[in-house]
Amino acid sequence: MSASSQTNGAGQPQPAGPPAGGPAAGPGQAPFVKLGEPLFEGPAGIRYDFNYGCRVKVSGAGWRVRLLDRNADVVLYDEEVADATVCSTSRYYVNFRIEVLRDGKLVFEHDQDLYGRKVFARLPVSTIGDVIAWFPYVDEFRKRHQCEMYVSMGEALWSLFEDAYPHLHYVHPEDEDAGAYGFYASYFLGIFFPSSDRTHQPTDYRVSGLQRTIAWLLGLPAQECRPRIGVRDTRRRIAEPYVCIAAQASSQCKHWNNPTGWYETVRYLKAQGYRVLCIDRDALTGQGLQWNHIPYGAEDFTGDLPLQERASLLLHAEFFVGLSSGLSWLAWALGKPVVMISGFTHPQNEFGTPYRVINFHACNSCWNDTSVEFDNTDYLWCPRHAGTERQFECSRLIAPGQVVKTIARVIDDVKHDPRP
Known part of the structure; x- marks a missing residue:
């Protein structure tokens, strides 16, 4: 059965509520702060909407509610109910049809149609990379359905x-x-734990990749989609050629754990005549005995600064060197060549870049391994080799020479790029 009906002890309708947990991008956040009962009224006191799934409320006895997926041509729910709110199990986009019968007669039918309707999409509040990856699909959804789109984020x-x-x-x-x-309809965009959750996401993000999982959630073609960024200050602040780097991340597995990696990389970039600007928010991150410092030799442009300032700096950078983290997504969105150093994710997890650096001779791609579940509460998460000499080898064994060779290709490509 792909829907549920709920009543409280007094027999009054009780709408199905949001889950107690949240997505990977915003742990503990409920999908909607205020939901209430279905907003739209049909005949005989029937109420319905598509906020957090398809919801149908009926009062009294003798009702039969049917929910259908018109695209899949399948019946999701077909039950007799009394004094209840029926809510679909699927809370992502489905092309629903509602049929409500009483005493065997069709009382109400409604095909979901978003044209001209107010539709809401909620994105995480503070995760930069996830929001940049997912945001363009919100506008693609608006264009496809010709709806009036509202969006929430930080x-x-x-x-x-x-x-x-x-x-x-x-x-x-x-x-x-x-x-x-x-x-009329609302959608909560994120990746949800456990990954087997098929109430809030139709696919496993570990298989579909970080960006395309939202395309599936919104019923859109699962194609890479680059967002537009509105940079307000387009002035060039630094006259010399420069490269932006970002070395910090939210978990240790996301860092480049080679002990001399950043030192050798910064030294190489400076030898090629570039100023090297570190644009992380934090110059120092870590937990317990594990701490990560701003790379030696890089200029300190860190600080809790507006993202518009980061975008302005990136706009005139020759290219960007970073990790599987938010500033790499921002650089990509701005059209900058991105050297991405990552071993814990498979290359299909992020946007396509010819300058992706991974060592397949080492343990790799645990984030996209469907046999393990990411624990975002464990800063030192390493599901295969935690506590052993192989911990974090996915990035520790990415040699500085591999990164330098990749950067050399970028430099050559930038020199021969006909664009101004």
């Missing part, structure tokens, strides 16, 4: 997009209220 992240996407409406996360806005 205000700092919204500043990157609002000038480039004037047709989208921004909702402050603290103001999310489906009833106040009159949303």
Whole structure:
């Protein structure tokens, strides 16, 4: 059965609520702050909407509710109910049809149609890479369905997009209220743990890749999609040729754990005549006995600065060198060549770049291994070799020479790029 009906002890309708957990991108966040009962009214007191799944409320006895997926041509739910709210199990985009019968007669039918309707998409508040990866699908969804699209995310992240996407409406996360806005449908965009969760995501992100998993969630073609970034200050602040780097990440497995890697890389870049700017937010990150410092020799452009300032610096950089983290996604969105150093993810997990650096001779790609589950509470997560001499070998065995050779290709390509 692909839907559920709920009543409280008094026999009154009780809408199915959001899960207690949250997505990888925003642990502990409920999909919607204020949901309430279905917003739209049909005949005989029937109420319905598509906020957090397809929801149908009926009062009294003798009802039969059917939910169908029109694209898959399959019946998802078909049961007799009384004083209940029926909510589909699938909370991602499905092309629903609702049929409500009483005493064997069809009382109400409705085919979901987003055209001209207010539709809401919620993105995480603070994770840079995930939001940049997923945001362009929000506008693709708007264009496909010709709907009035509202989007919620952290205000700092919204500043990157609002000038480039004037047709989208921004909702402050603290103001999310489906009833106040009159949303016809709402979608929560993220990756959910455990990865076997098929209520909130139709595919396993470990298989589909970080970006394309949201395309599947919204029923869009699973194709790479680069967002537009509205850089407000396009002035060049640094006259000399420079390269931006970012060496920090939210988990140790995401770092380049080779002990001399960044030192050798920065030294090589400076020998080629580049200034090397480290644009991480933090110059020092870590936990317990494990700490990561700003690479020796790099210029310190770290600090809790607006993302618009990061974008302005990246706009005039020759290229970017980083990890599987948010600033790599920002550099890619701005059209910069990106040297991505990552061993814990498989190359299909991120955007395509000819300058991806991975050592397949070492243990690798655990993030995309369907036999293990990522634990975002464990800063030292290493599912195969934790506590052994092989811990973090996926990046520790990426040699500085491999990265330098990749950078040499970038430099050559940049020199022969006909674009100004």
